[in-house]
Amino acid sequence: MQGYILRKLISLPLILIGVSLLVFISIRMLPGEPARVMAGPEATQEAVDAMTVRLGLHRSIPEQYATFAISALQGDFGESIRSRLPVWDEIAQRLPYTLALAVTSYILAIAVGVPAGMLAAIYRNRPPDYIVMVFAIAGASIANFWMALLAMNYFSVHLGWLPLLGANSWQSYILPSVTLAVLPMAVIARMTRSSMIEVLSQDYIRTARAKGLPVSKVYWSHALRNALIPIVTIVGLNFGGLIGGAVVTETVFNWPGIGRLMVDAVRYRDYPVIQGVTMVAVFGVVVINFAAEMIIAALNPRIRFD
Amino acid sequence: MSASPNIVAPARNRIRLRRSWAWCQQNANIVIGGFLIGLIVLAAILAPWIAGADPYAQNLANTLQPPSWEHPFGTDDNGRDIFARVIYGAQISLLEVFLSVGIATAVGVPLGIIAGMTGRMVDHVIMWIMDVLFAFPGIVLAILIVSILGPSLFNLMIAIALFAIPVYARLSRNITLGLKSMEFIEAAIALGVPQWRILVHYILRNSVGPIIVQSTLTAGTVILTAASLSFLGLGAQPPIPEWGAMMSQGRNYLGVNIWMSLFPGLAIMITVLGFNILGDGLRDLLDPRK
Numbered sequence: 001m002q003g004y005i006l007r008k009l010i011s012l013p014l015i016l017i018g019v020s021l022l023v024f025i026s027i028r029m030l031p032g033e034p035a036r037v038m039a040g041p042e043a044t045q046e047a048v049d050a051m052t053v054r055l056g057l058h059r060s061i062p063e064q065y066a067t068f069a070i071s072a073l074q075g076d077f078g079e080s081i082r083s084r085l086p087v088w089d090e091i092a093q094r095l096p097y098t099l100a101l102a103v104t105s106y107i108l109a110i111a112v113g114v115p116a117g118m119l120a121a122i123y124r125n126r127p128p129d130y131i132v133m134v135f136a137i138a139g140a141s142i143a144n145f146w147m148a149l150l151a152m153n154y155f156s157v158h159l160g161w162l163p164l165l166g167a168n169s170w171q172s173y174i175l176p177s178v179t180l181a182v183l184p185m186a187v188i189a190r191m192t193r194s195s196m197i198e199v200l201s202q203d204y205i206r207t208a209r210a211k212g213l214p215v216s217k218v219y220w221s222h223a224l225r226n227a228l229i230p231i232v233t234i235v236g237l238n239f240g241g242l243i244g245g246a247v248v249t250e251t252v253f254n255w256p257g258i259g260r261l262m263v264d265a266v267r268y269r270d271y272p273v274i275q276g277v278t279m280v281a282v283f284g285v286v287v288i289n290f291a292a293e294m295i296i297a298a299l300n301p302r303i304r305f306d
Numbered sequence: 307m308s309a310s311p312n313i314v315a316p317a318r319n320r321i322r323l324r325r326s327w328a329w330c331q332q333n334a335n336i337v338i339g340g341f342l343i344g345l346i347v348l349a350a351i352l353a354p355w356i357a358g359a360d361p362y363a364q365n366l367a368n369t370l371q372p373p374s375w376e377h378p379f380g381t382d383d384n385g386r387d388i389f390a391r392v393i394y395g396a397q398i399s400l401l402e403v404f405l406s407v408g409i410a411t412a413v414g415v416p417l418g419i420i421a422g423m424t425g426r427m428v429d430h431v432i433m434w435i436m437d438v439l440f441a442f443p444g445i446v447l448a449i450l451i452v453s454i455l456g457p458s459l460f461n462l463m464i465a466i467a468l469f470a471i472p473v474y475a476r477l478s479r480n481i482t483l484g485l486k487s488m489e490f491i492e493a494a495i496a497l498g499v500p501q502w503r504i505l506v507h508y509i510l511r512n513s514v515g516p517i518i519v520q521s522t523l524t525a526g527t528v529i530l531t532a533a534s535l536s537f538l539g540l541g542a543q544p545p546i547p548e549w550g551a552m553m554s555q556g557r558n559y560l561g562v563n564i565w566m567s568l569f570p571g572l573a574i575m576i577t578v579l580g581f582n583i584l585g586d587g588l589r590d591l592l593d594p595r596k
Contacts, residue, residue, distance in 0.1 A: 011437070018438030026454050141578040143530055143550070145537050146571030149557060150564070157561035244445035248534045252557070262446070263538050266453045274453050278446055286441045 004297060012290055017069075019282045023275055024068050030271070038271050040081045054078070077276030082268045087276035091258055095280070097167055098250070098257030102242050104177040106235065109184035114231065116185075117192025118219060124197060132189060139186030144245055148179040148252040165254035176253045180245050184238055191234045195227040202226075229299055236292020240285040333591055339522075339584025346577050350396040359387035361394040361547045370563040380565035383555060384545075388565055391547035392573050398548045399577060402463055402532045403525045409467035410524070414474025415517060419509055421475065422482025423501075433479070436472035444469045444531055452540045459548065462541035466531055470524055477520055481513045515592045522585035526578040533574050549574050 030037050039051040052058055055078075056067045071077070077087035120132035152175060156164040163172045199205065200223055208218045247259035254260070258277050265273035330337045349356065359377075365385030373380045379388035421432040439447065444466075451465035485491055485508065494504050533550030535541040537557075542548035544555065549570035556566030 014434060015437050015441050018434060019441055022438060023450070026450055029454055031456075137582065138575070138579065141526065141575050141582055143533050143537075143553075143571055143574050143578075145534060145550075146553060146567065146574065149553060149560065149567045149571070153560045153564050153567075240441075240443035244443035247443075247445050247449070248538065251538055262449060263540070266449060266457075266540060269453070271453070274450065278442075278450050281446050282442050285443055289441075 005294065008290060008293060012286065015286055016283060019286070020069050020072060020279065021065065023278055024065050027271055027275055034271075037269065038078075038081065041269075072279055077279065078272035080265075080273050081270045082265075082273070087272050090261060090273065091276055091280055094256055094258045094261050097255060098243075098246055098259060101173070101176055101180060101246060101250070101255060101257060102239075104173055105180040105242065106184065108177055108181040109188055110231075110235065112181075113185040113188030114192050114224075117189040118196055118224065120189065120193040121196030121200060122219065129193075132193070136186040136189045136193075139182045140190075142182065144179050144182060145248050145252050147182060148175065148249060151175050151179060152252075167255055172253075176249050176255055179252075180242065180249045183245060184235075184242060187234055187238060188231060191230050192227060195230040196223055199223045199226045229296060232292065232299065233296055236295065237289055239288045239292075243281050243285060333587055335583050335587025336591060337587075339580050339582070339587055342576055342580025343584055346396050346573075346580065347400065349393050350400050353393045353397060357387075357390035357393040359390040361386065361390040362545055363387070370559060370566075372563070373565060379569045380563065382552070382566050383559060383563075386545075388552075388569055391552060392549070392569050394547045395549045395552065395570060395573060396577075398459070398542065398546065399529050399532070399574075402459075402466070403528050403581075405463045406466040406470060406528045406532070407521050407524055409464065410470035411474050411517060411521065413467070414471040415478045415510075415513065417471070418475035418478030418480075419482050419505060419513075422479040422486065423505065423509070429479075432475065436475045439469060440472040440476075442469065444527070445534060448531060448535055449538075449540060452535065457540045457543065459536075459542040459546060462532055462535055465535075466528055469531075470528070473520065473524060474517065477516060478513050481516060482509050485509055485512055519585060519588045519592060522581055522588055526581040526585070529574060529578050529581070 027038075028034055033048070035052040035055060035057050036043065036048050038055065039047045043051070056064050059067070075088045077091075079085065080087055080090055083090065116132045116135075120129040120136075123129050152164060155162045155175065162174055163169065166172055205218060205223055208222050209215075213222075243259070246257060247262060249255065250257045250259035251263050258281065262274060262277040262281075264270075265277065363386060365381070368381055368385040369383055371377055371381040371385075377387050377389060379392060382388055382391070417432050417436070421429040442450075447469045448462070448465035451468060452461055455461040455464065491504060491508055494508060532541055533548070533553070536548045536550030537554045539551075539554060542551045544551060552570040553567045556563070556568075556570070559566055
């Protein structure tokens with residue numbers, strides 16, 4: 001267990017270094033002169049020269065990387081080409097919206113996915129199981145932006161019940177979080193079903209039933225508690241997928257989060273912003289995955305980590 | 307004896323038919339998934355004959371029409387036949403799958419095998435690079451690559467291949483590590499069989515099954531990611547009839563013409579569903595624990 005944590009603690013900074021190297025190299029692979037591209041299409045020669053100095057492009061590559069990494073660690077990703085604001089300020093302004101959307105979606109996915117998976121396991125190979133599984137398989141195959149468009153068309157345009165775009169009220173959260181929740185909901189339902197099926201066949205469940213415990217207590221207290229580990233694994237390790245989904249969902253709903261910031265930045269070739277959002281998103285995902293692995297290890301010390 | 311073939315043949319056929327039916331029942335996922343993918347492949351191959359219209363032909367006098375006999379899925383904002391575009395879109399989607407999965411397999415599998423066979427430093431370095439790539443949410447990595455290379459269908463496929471590489475590298479490394487300790491490999495090494503021969507004849511051949519299963523499951527992810535990026539304007543560019551790009555155009559006509567978004571989305575769902583179900587079925591079929 002300690003060896004496992006130590007190995008993970010060593011690999012965490014190595015992965016973060018790798019991620020920063022990849023982002024650093026990719027920006028330097030831009031066709032043409034990076035300083036000219038970063039300074040923007042209408043930049044004067046002086047501005048390009050200033051950008052060359054600012055980016056430290058006149059220095060050696062290892063020196064450039066060291067400067068980049070140290071600045072990134074301090075949250076300094078430079079200035080946005082488009083807004084001229086520090087990239088970190090732009091990210092900090094929008095990050096709460098993305099986090100709020102991610103958390104709402106996850107709560108929804110767990111609140112529906114876990115009971116649905118339990119229902120399917122309890123009624124295995126019977127109609128409730130088939131219904132849940134059809135929804136779970138379909139949910140994993142639907143493009144979330146397609147669902148978003150259909151939902152917007154029906155609930156916002158035709159019925160006028162929900163706001164079409166933006167994040168101005170609590171009602172604005174409904175459509176984006178539901179569409180973003182569908183994929184994790186499907187995955188959680190499938191995972192809960194398979195781990196519950198395994199747990200329900202164990203001797204201690206039979207014992208619990210035999211000693212006359214109420215059925216609901218057997219399922220919710222005995223079975224679910226033991227089926228939780230795979231569920232925590234899925235929830236923790238799929239955070240990256242949720243962030244990926246948020247990029248698309250935010251763009252569809254004009255949601256002011258970091259996903260839309262990134263897509264807009266690509267359109268305007270705003271490389272400092274692309275760089276900053278990528279680093280923040282990947283660092284967030286890596287750290288959350290690490291935390292999830294630690295929680296799983298703490299929950300079940302019997303798990304073998306190879 | 308001489309009359310037996312006439313009597314036996316129908317009985318033999320019946321037995322074969324019954325066996326096939328039993329196999330289909332046991333492997334329903336493969337049958338359903340295979341049927342859906344078969345439909346998409348047929349649509350892609352037969353597109354020039356079944357589309358009924360040129361997917362690029364504009365008719366500005368006939369824009370945003372609802373479904374009719376003439377245009378089964380209606381027309382888009384440029385008066386193009388949506389049915390023809392959805393059918394031709396199957397070609398684009400399958401091309402995305404073949405190219406992205408092909409590149410990812412061609413790079414990832416050898417890397418994983420090398421890492422598994424050589425071990426030590428080479429293994430650590432290769433797997434570190436794979437872990438780094440794996441740390442990126444797929445879409446974020448693809449956006450980063452497309453922002454450097456520029457938005458196009460081909461660059462999109464390269465970007466998607468890049469985030470699929472670690473999946474294949476990890477898989478083939480695990481298979482290699484499992485096989486390396488098997489007696490038949492140890493015997494081959496002891497007999498002095500050249501290493502390249504061990505790699506190709508023993509390791510690679512035994513990896514084919516799991517790689518096919520993985521590729522089928524990855525295909526669904528590839529289509530969803532490619533459609534997402536094209537929807538965001540970072541992949542296939544108009545007027546290419548890519549399903550995601552078509553929905554991106556349809557987005558501007560919500561409340562006026564939902565058909566522009568509805569049918570390409572349905573096509574994506576059927577294709578991804580087909581690959582996912584087929585992948586599940588193949589995994590069950592090849593699972594040695596069953």
